[in-house]
Amino acid sequence: MQNWQGKLILMNKWRRQHSAAIFIGFLSNLKEVFITMIAVLIFGQSSQAGGTLFYTILFAGILFVSLVSGIIKWWTFRYQLQEDELQVRQGLIFRKKRYIRKERVQSIDINANILQRLFELVELRIETAGGGGEPEFRLIALRKEEAAAIKRELLLKESASVSEPEEAEAYEASDVFTEETETGLAYETSAVMDDEILEPEEAEEEGTYKWKLSPQRLIAAALTSSGIGIAATFVAAIVSQVQQFIPPFLYERMIGWIIHSGVMLIGFWIVVILLIGWLITIIRTVLKYGYFTIRKKDDEIHISRGVLEQRQLTLSANKITAVRLVQNLLRQPFGYTAVYVESKGGGRKDEDLSTILIPLCKMKEVDSLLIDILPEYAVKREYSALPKESLRRYMLRLLMPALAAAAIITYFAPFGWLSLILPMVAAVYGYWQYIDAGIGNGSGMVWIRSRSVARSEVIVPRKRIQAMTSTQNVLQKFDDLFTIHVSIITSIVGKTFSLKHIGKEQRDDQFQWYSYEETEEERKE
Template sequence: MNCGIISPGWRGKLIRMTSWRRQHYAAIFISFLNNIKELLLTMLIVFVFGQSSQVGGAMFYTFFYGSILLFSLGSGVIKWLTFQYRLEADELKIKQGFLFKKNRFIRKERIQSIDVNAKMLQRMFRLVELRIETAGGGGEPEFRIVALKQEEAALIKKELLSKDRVPDKGQVTESVSQDDSMTAAYPDEVQKSAHERKFRWELSNRRLVIAALTSSGVGLAVTFAAAATSQLQQLIPEAVYEEIIGWLQHSSFVYIGIVVAFVLFISWVMALINTMLKYGQFTIVKNGDEIHLSRGILEKRQLTLSQKRITAVRIVQNLLRQPFGYVSVYVESACGGRKEEDLSTILIPLCKRGEITELLGEIVPEYAVKRQYAPLPSKSIRKYMIKLIVPAVVSATVIAYFLPYGSWALILPVLAASYGYWQYRDAGIGHTEGILLLKYRTLSRCEVVVPRKRIQAMQSSQTFLQRINDLHTIHVSVMTSIAGKTFTLKHIDRMQQEQQFHWYSYEEKRKE
């Protein structure tokens, strides 16, 4: 059954979606750059080892790199020519491949989410990337169009997410304005009138700055800065490098501290800029069962989630935000999430802790519950403290023995014991009539809200050391992607373990 869907063409022509279509020709350029990026390491290895071994000459490098460029360009052209798609009433059809042909059919009812991105390359051509996640699709999208006109992406998304099937006869006509390009790409929630919107929330500029200033991404930035610093020897003259190393070796503890502080400051600035670019213009629009999320300054991203597919809510508060009462809210959903967000989807980048219940009541009312936790038993304290104290004592001993000023490391066991006690104080467990509540701390404090009907499995384990004090570890699994996600709370007592299993048991549910 074909559905005649018509959208405005690039120059005012009508494009029928019943015919097989190719991506925008910019897909050739995008594929070319992606191929170069994948082969970049090989090109660098050949260049470095070729220089050191004196193998080949100008002709060799010209031929080698020229062949890579031609191969990458030819591959992009072939992919563009052989990749075709067609939108029908109840499914999206794809055929691709040059030597090995592949035909795929994505049914509308299997689609979990549709993600629309506009990276820098796409924005140069006023295009977007369409990513479709399906049930059981795993961590990567099952279908992706990397170069699509904005109005066409909006039309495909609207058609695939529509609940009603199109009649066999007749045509459906859509008119999408091109005046506001990003409105077409980030689509329905912007085009609907205000009275049709049930809820809208935006991250203010002030809170965006606070989110950037208190971001936990400094660790990644420090790693990047350290990796860049390790390559300085290749970029500066050897005499200058040896002079810097000699200065550091003869410098006092204060000078070395200044250098470390400078690296941390640069890393913090990098994390600040990254957070502002990532979460700038963050908007939530709730329309019925659908939650529309849009964000990004350089890379625009728009995602539509179904409220019914959300399986858990996580409330995360890192060390920098805790004194000010700010938190971030993530959701776990059946369609998975982004790798940089631990396969979750960020719902609220930053809000006050006291605002959580009200915001969840507007967006996901099922999770807007009063969160009360029972503390862990006092015999759990030493479990949390000892697991941190032992490695801290070993590390402090080694550092104090081998390094100058190493005696400062003797404070590590004290810090480890304090942090272990902090983890114990922050841990807790509880439940309401139909919601399980977990609270724990690794580096950040995390609260997990899981409806009983969303729990895939609840398990309990006990190590040899836990048996001595009759303590247990509880594991709660929910569906997020093909792998799922498990939340763990350690060192609860037997009574708490039995209470949670009784609450979750089939017999208890049948009584209700």
């Protein structure tokens, strides 16, 4: 056992979380209830079901129950740090014991959102590999030193066990089992395999690479973020419910006014809604990616970000399975791009289960940044364009539905012929998709570029590809085109990247590159 301060206090003793856990748990419940309440008010027909009093009582009841359950939860939740292991017991009626073994820990995040920062506490998130229903485990109110101690114990120290071969690691069947004892207590033992992820050093060390998102870039990222659509929809929903809060006579007058002023005013409202939506997105992005910093030491990449809610994430470079460059429509004209990574373990729901590596950088900076952060992926990418035949496929695929829609609208709606702009847009877009599509390989990597709405480039090492598939449907058969699919591992399930309508030669080239079997020609050489 190493001797470092505080160890004696922390280890081998059942402890409760800081009592602020009750408050933090309660407030995050409150946040959820509040959001539900707003949603009910906005989207629900609140006039029908008993009115405000009913809802007030209902929500008050929910809050009371959540407060009491929060106290019980805090009281019954106890943890103990043992050597190479974190033990947790919880539950009042159904008691559960969980042992988290060092070997099975995938990653540990330490976050502090605004509530935790109020009490100078942190949240600890432990991700374990496999292991049934609960791959994630959270302690919401810990003192910083405690969190650091747990992280150190579970990640930093060299494990005595022999490490598994790299690929097999995360996928071996987990050994979680539940045992009912005579007293009805359920014990759950879980252990997770993994290698060591070091904790971020507080002081800057020699050999540590550091990259910061500059304030200008942060602003640019916020201005060009693509969340406008969602925010605008939300604003529109609120605006559409405003009538409930406006006295009827005023409302009628407004309606009359709107009908008189016609198209101009509708256009004005659309612009206003979009602007508000944009503003919300900007603020959200700034809060999310403010103080974005990457630190790299040896194989460990530490990402910390967030203004109100600070997040820290540790990735291990040898667990990254793909790099993605995503250029949305607003960023492309300025040559900006965002860089995501796929990795085994890690990744969040709100980022499509990928992890953002660089929120915004110039396209031409990508390679030099990759050299510093993920040198393996910094390859010169040359794309071979798709054959001419596939242009038709790309265009028809969008044109057909657009034409059908336009025909219907033209037939039924006044000024419907205006909708003929749809097929034109579709044709141009199809052409654009064709132009952007490309594939290539070399130095142990395959790269695929395609466009759905945003343009994305994905770089995958050959050794990360689990299987390569080509498909050919009846239509593609006419032109001898194929779709290629490349499957990799990501945090929860696999992910497959595809490129539609590549030529036969391109398909054969990819297969030959990927194949682990020597071909006839190679054998002759």
